[in-house]
Amino acid sequence: xxxxxxxxxxxxxxxxxxxxxxxxxxxxxxxxxxxxxxxxxxxxxxxxxxxxxxxxxxxxxxxxxxxxxxxxxxxxxxxxxxxxxxxxxxxxxxxxxxxxxxxxxxxxxxxxxxxxxxxxxxxxxxxxxxxxxxxxxxxxxxxxxxxxxxxxxxxxxxxxxxxxxxxxxxxxxxxxxxxxxxxxxxxxxxxxxxxxxxxxxxxxxxxxxxxxxxxxxxxxxxxxxxxxxxxxxxxxxxxxxxxxxxxxxxxxxxxxxxxxxxxxxxxxxxxxxxxxxxxxxxxxxxxxxxxxxxxxxxxxxxxxxxxxxxxxxxxxxxxxxxxxxxxxxxxxxxxxxxxxxxxxxxxxxxxxxxxxxxxxxxxxx
Ligand code: 13P
Ligand code: SF4
Numbered sequence: 001x002x003x004x005x006x007x008x009x010x011x012x013x014x015x016x017x018x019x020x021x022x023x024x025x026x027x028x029x030x031x032x033x034x035x036x037x038x039x040x041x042x043x044x045x046x047x048x049x050x051x052x053x054x055x056x057x058x059x060x061x062x063x064x065x066x067x068x069x070x071x072x073x074x075x076x077x078x079x080x081x082x083x084x085x086x087x088x089x090x091x092x093x094x095x096x097x098x099x100x101x102x103x104x105x106x107x108x109x110x111x112x113x114x115x116x117x118x119x120x121x122x123x124x125x126x127x128x129x130x131x132x133x134x135x136x137x138x139x140x141x142x143x144x145x146x147x148x149x150x151x152x153x154x155x156x157x158x159x160x161x162x163x164x165x166x167x168x169x170x171x172x173x174x175x176x177x178x179x180x181x182x183x184x185x186x187x188x189x190x191x192x193x194x195x196x197x198x199x200x201x202x203x204x205x206x207x208x209x210x211x212x213x214x215x216x217x218x219x220x221x222x223x224x225x226x227x228x229x230x231x232x233x234x235x236x237x238x239x240x241x242x243x244x245x246x247x248x249x250x251x252x253x254x255x256x257x258x259x260x261x262x263x264x265x266x267x268x269x270x271x272x273x274x275x276x277x278x279x280x281x282x283x284x285x286x287x288x289x290x291x292x293x294x295x296x297x298x299x300x301x302x303x304x305x306x307x308x309x310x311x312x313x314x315x316x317x318x319x320x321x322x323x324x325x326x327x328x329x330x331x332x333x334x335x336x337x338x339x340x341x342x343x344x345x346x347x348x349x350x351x352x353x354x355x356x357x358x359x360x361x362x363x364x365x
Contacts, residue, residue: 012331021055025062027319041270043154068139083326094224095176130169146355156268176224194218229254240286251288
């Protein structure tokens, strides 16, 4: 039962001591979070993977792309372990290397027709297109981005990364999350008419967008989305405001544009946490992000009223797959000298992915 699992995890962690570091994302279950040595958003977790020199094992309680990133950034002699290998991310799965390479080939063709070349800077010193990927993607895609001079971003630094990209490129190809791309670009003053949506197999300029040529575009958006954050609506925000006139509405930037527009602010999971922690007692918050995190914040802050915008609560089903039984199993295996569920990114791929991650870390130290 739950108490037994808690005791087993505690004992295994004690036995391993400094040799193990348990990282946890904010969306993890409470029974996992209590065992995390470090809890954070995806940017903080990537940095944490760089941090602990003495750890031989990094047990990553999050989803697959996060564990891959930790493997890319950590030393070769540190093993990254994902307690349940079925903990993926449906958004990350919406972009694969073949699809992005097909898009890149098509952009190359369009550019050639317009008299340019994708990888060659023009007289202004800028390249025509730079690929930018959201952290939520496979290491293979981060490697693609690294090879093509691009940068990784997370929800906490997408604006800084896009600014950096536009210093060196006329436009960007942003994947996999169309909403983060659109919300970030709009906040920079880029008009929707300059953000064509790309879907695999369909020509650029399709999907009802109005961009006739690459020339008019600034951010080419991949079609991906998060099925958890897609559920939030403007109607939910209106209902929250009707019931609580002084409510502060904060949503994650993976939410659709009209939801971000109707909210008071948007930001990463850590932004949401800090906003709540720094508010005067008695504040009311309606939050548009994953329910496990919102419920925990509500329990931790009885001085505030905190609720999730979505009344039909929706957890991230893959984050939820990190059950304490898996955590107990991987830790006890380590105690017994066996490394299970290790995530290993092949070295050539890791080297290219590191280029794209290092450019992010350099832009946002
Ligand atoms: P954060 O970087 O804000 O933690 O977001 C990660 C994620 O997967 C949100 O759905
Ligand atoms: Fe992926 Fe959405 Fe879950 Fe985040 S909340 S891990 S983007 S499916």
